[in-house]
Amino acid sequence: MKSPILVLASLLAASVFAATAADTKTEAKKELTPQQQRMSDCSKQSKGMKGDVHKKFMSDCLKGEQAAPAAKPTQQEKMKSCNAEATGKKLKGAERKTFMSSCLKG
Numbered sequence: 001m002k003s004p005i006l007v008l009a010s011l012l013a014a015s016v017f018a019a020t021a022a023d024t025k026t027e028a029k030k031e032l033t034p035q036q037q038r039m040s041d042c043s044k045q046s047k048g049m050k051g052d053v054h055k056k057f058m059s060d061c062l063k064g065e066q067a068a069p070a071a072k073p074t075q076q077e078k079m080k081s082c083n084a085e086a087t088g089k090k091l092k093g094a095e096r097k098t099f100m101s102s103c104l105k106g
Helices: 004-030 034-045 051-063 075-088 093-105
Strands: none
Touching: 034 051, 075 093
């Protein structure tokens, strides 16, 4: 049978170890080399690209030869702008629904 003090000491040691391990991971994550940072930035910019287009973009971006691509609006941004446009046109009911559908597709 373990004494309550021994159990408490074990839990305290385990929590200190876990906190130290978490701090080490956080510090390692913050310190990126310039190449790692460039890779991260290029990867974020290439979101949505696939295949050869993605490979070409990443190659050029990592060499510093290509500017950032024009950002595609997110679905949320599209929804916001289409909704504002429909409100501006004072559309209601089925007419608004049809407009929103075509606006969000295009």
